[in-house]
Amino acid sequence: MSVIVKTDPTVVAQVVDLITRERTKALSVREWQHRIAGYGYCVRDTQYGQIVETLPHHVPVCTLPVDLAA
Template identity: 75%
Template structure:
């Protein structure tokens, strides 16, 4: 199980909000990942699903909402 206890809930909410907005603007999943990398985030596949991490240190922020996983 991934531990998000040291992540601020407000930071996680802002990250999900930004990632959702960028997904609406992007034409493809590849473009979307490139756009969020510009903001310092990435999406990584794990055994427990996809998670949002910060770049370049890969610190987990939150799990990716199900509606964005598709």
């Protein structure tokens, strides 16, 4: 079962691209999470795995790609 409901594939692709670029720039996971928070996103652990959410409303955007999982 997926937590993500009604997401636009274009938006998901842009968000994944953004968080991937920010991960390459960050020296640690903590810095990376701080950097993406500046763009209005966070990574949260759930029973379904790690998901990317918007801040401050915590609306799920997509699941975190496996290669970015901390």
